[in-house]
Amino acid sequence: MKGNSSVVQSSQDGLHPQLDRVVQKHLETPWRQPLHRPSVDAFERLLELQDFSAMRIVLDSGCGTGASTRMMAARYPECVVVGVDQSASRLARLGLGELPAREGNALFVQAELATFWRLALQAGWRLARHYLLYPNPWPKGAHLLRRWHGHPVFPQMLALGGVLELRTNWPIYAYEFERALGQVCPGIEIKSEERASEAGWDGIETPFGRKYAHSGHRLYRVVAKLPD
Ligand SMILES: C[S@@+](CC[C@H](N)C(=O)[O-])C[C@H]1O[C@@H](n2cnc3c(N)ncnc32)[C@H](O)[C@@H]1O
Numbered sequence: 547m548k549g550n551s552s553v554v555q556s557s558q559d560g561l562h563p564q565l566d567r568v569v570q571k572h573l574e575t576p577w578r579q580p581l582h583r584p585s586v587d588a589f590e591r592l593l594e595l596q597d598f599s600a601m602r603i604v605l606d607s608g609c610g611t612g613a614s615t616r617m618m619a620a621r622y623p624e625c626v627v628v629g630v631d632q633s634a635s636r637l638a639r640l641g642l643g644e645l646p647a648r649e650g651n652a653l654f655v656q657a658e659l660a661t662f663w664r665l666a667l668q669a670g671w672r673l674a675r676h677y678l679l680y681p682n683p684w685p686k687g688a689h690l691l692r693r694w695h696g697h698p699v700f701p702q703m704l705a706l707g708g709v710l711e712l713r714t715n716w717p718i719y720a721y722e723f724e725r726a727l728g729q730v731c732p733g734i735e736i737k738s739e740e741r742a743s744e745a746g747w748d749g750i751e752t753p754f755g756r757k758y759a760h761s762g763h764r765l766y767r768v769v770a771k772l773p774d
Contacts, residue, residue: 551761554716556685561722568696569726577698581664585632585657589665592628592646592655601626602674605666605706607659608681611639612652614752618677619652621749625674629654630662660699666706672774673708680754683716693719695726704730704772712768713744715758720766727770736770 562568602625606615615629629652631637637645637656646655655662681694690696694703694712704710704727712723717740724736743759744751747767755765 551757551763553761553763554683554685554719556683556687556716556718558685558687558718560718561725562687562690562696562718564690565696565722565725566729568690569700569729572698573701573730575698577702579660579698582658582661585661586665588646588655588657589662589669592653593669595646595648596626596653598626598669598671603628603671603708604675604677605630605673605708606677606679607663608678609654610636611753612637612654614677614679614750615652615654616649617750618675619650622675623651625651627652630657630659632656632658659703660697663699663703663706667702671706673706676706676708676710676772677750678710678712679750679752680713680715680758681719683714683719685716685718693722695723700726701730707772707774709769709771713747713752713755714766715754715763717764717766720768724768727768731770731773734770734773736768738766738768740764740766 604618604622604625604627606618606629609615609629609631612629615627619627634656640654646653684692714720724738727736744755
């Protein structure tokens with residue numbers, strides 16, 4: 547994927563004014579939206595492929611074409627790495643046929659994340675590492691609830707634990723994510739970084755990260771070890 551992608555345009559020039567209130571509401575009110583049925587079926591088939599009970603699990607949430615998942619599988623050979631995306635067309639580029647499918651210590655599954663994370667939590671998963679690499683930014687102010695930190699699933703996603711890493715090319719997404727993390731997990735140590743490329747970020751690169759870097763965008767990452 548080559549460069550010339552435009553920078554994220556938004557009327558926001560700082561944190562969304564409703565961010566703290568929205569995160570607090572999601573902390574106080576359990577989210578009851580029904581699960582996405584095809585993702586429930588996909589999760590069940592994934593459990594038939596792999597017994598996760600004694601495994602160290604790395605999750606690549608929104609893995610796209612799975613290039614980053616493959617790098618994680620090589621980087622963490624002692625772990626099972628699960629790449630999840632809702633896009634059948636992106637996942638088809640893996641060339642693995644019907645999903646879920648295994649490739650060495652990597653597993654790939656087509657699922658919607660807000661359902662997948664709740665199912666994983668219910669199944670008792672506690673992650674070693676969790677990557678959220680370049681989620682859709684949803685830069686319109688009205689779309690705050692679609693950004694993962696403004697989404698009602700955010701507290702449950704954080705409950706999966708592990709070392710959580712977010713990457714984005716929109717600085718406001720990174721600042722908001724960091725602030726919301728601190729609100730849900732007070733006192734947690736959070737590391738934020740900005741670079742011109744993903745070089746040096748644990749050897750994990752993604753097609754979108756590469757495309758943004760080639761287009762001259764700054765890349766941001768937020769990393770935190772979540773409480774057990
Ligand atoms: C900008 S792309 C980044 C892909 C990849 N992580 C990368 O860096 O190259 C965002 C990805 O998130 C996926 N995605 C967005 N919302 C999702 C959701 N609710 N459930 C599952 N996947 C989702 C999209 O299908 C897309 O592949």
